Amino acid sequence: MRRPAPLPAPAEEPAETTAAASRPRRRWPRASADAAGRVGAEGADAGSARAVGTDAVVGTSTPDAVRPPVAADDATPTIPVEPVDLVAAAEALASAEIPAAPISSGDVWRAARARRRALRAEIRRFTQRSRRRRIIWWSTTGALGVLLVGSVGAAYSPLFAVETITVTGTRAMDRTTVQQALSAQIGTPLALVDSDEVRAALTEFPLIESYAVEAHPPHDLVVRIVERTPVGVIRTDGGYTLVDAAGVELAAGADRPEGQPVLSVAGGTDTAAFRSAGQVVRSLPGDLRGQVAEVRASTMDDVTLVLADGKSVVWGSAEESALKALVLVALIDNSPGSRSFDVSAPGVPVVR
Structure with a gap:
């Protein structure tokens, strides 16, 4: 069997390229507008810092022991960043005057229409409440009026006329004689019984010391007599x-x-x-x-x-x-x- 040919060895890179790749990559913070304006003024200082191989303080308090080394031949300028007070920035933003948006004729028309709609709704609500109150008041008054008229009409109608006369309290007197003396009240509505006629009829009996007349609907007239002793x-x-x-x-x-x-x-x-x-x-x-x-x-x-x-x-x-x-x-x-x-x-x- 034939062995595979060995892979060719990688070519060696230049020493400078290897050293640059092995250096850690630095993250540069964003510089503010003021810091960017001071780049030209601090260029000399940054150059001197690069010459001696030291790093400038970039808006942080990181100790020197943990800072990554900086190559002496790094040509990137260092921009110092001042710390930002977030609370003061928020208060300044809140107190800043925001210019009002311009008001157009359409906004005025929509506001007027909304106001008219709200006014009509309020008038409708008030009108309904007043109408409901008037309906309740007139209904109650009408019911009471009908009840009163009906009661008075029934009391003065023949439906409650006197049909029987009851005499109580007699001992020495003849009860039948007293009933006959009051017979003129039969057929009279209970509400229309004449007290003067009753008194005139009972005056004929000297044994009566006092009396009381009571109406017992629907048809009974009761006369309670107290005789003289x-x-x-x-x-x-x-x-x-x-x-x-x-x-x-x-x-x-x-x-x-x-x-x-x-x-x-x-x-x-x-x-x-x-x-x-x-x-x-x-x-x-x-x-x-x-x-x-x-x-x-x-x-x-x-x-x-x-x-x-x-x-x-x-x-x-x-x-x-x-x-x-x-x-x-x-x-x-x-x-x-x-x-x-x-x-x-x-x-x-x-x-x-």
Whole structure:
């Protein structure tokens, strides 16, 4: 076998070319405009630096120990660079006045159109809000008006006319008679019932002390009556007159009503003695009141009761009448044979 021919040895390069290739490549910093202006002035110094084989300081603080060696025959000039303050540069740029761009007629037209559009939108929004507020206000007012008119119309219409009259509170009076006296109100709307006509109809009944009229829709008229309470009879030339505690004449007749005491009061029904006697009679319990045959009084402080069995009771004034009645009942039960009782001072009663 034939061996391949050996490759030819590379030609040796000149020593200067090899030395230049083995030198490290230097990175030259960018020089500012001011530094470039000073190139001519510092040319001599740079030449002297190259002659002695030293490097110039190029805007850095790199120690000499780490600087790459510089060949003495390097003809490139060295340009020193001063450090730049970035913060000061940024502030100067921010404070610099930027000239405004020229305003054309198209810019003016577009601005005017945008302003008109914004104005129309604001007017439309305000108008819608006002319209909505007016609609709500008129709707509420109309609903209330319809409700009011409907209520008044229904109240004054025959739909709420009186069909029944109910009378309550009568004891000595005939309820049917009172209903017949008020029958003129039947068919009248409840809101139109005449109170004067009702009062005139009830005035015919002297036993009525007070009354109240109530409308109960849809058709019921209720009359609540409080009857007068008779306290006794007064002897007259024609017989006996039934009166209440105020002296109002309730009835008159030739015979004495059963269960009513005779009132023998000096001065008549318009005196303080009569009013005191009437309060005493009204404060008596039902059982004791039925036993009283006569009530005598000359002043308001000397009321005396005469029982049906002839016993007398000195009552005194109308004060503490409820306590005096309790004491009298106890005295009668404990002393059935006594004929006289004095309860004018209920704390110290006297029995004879």
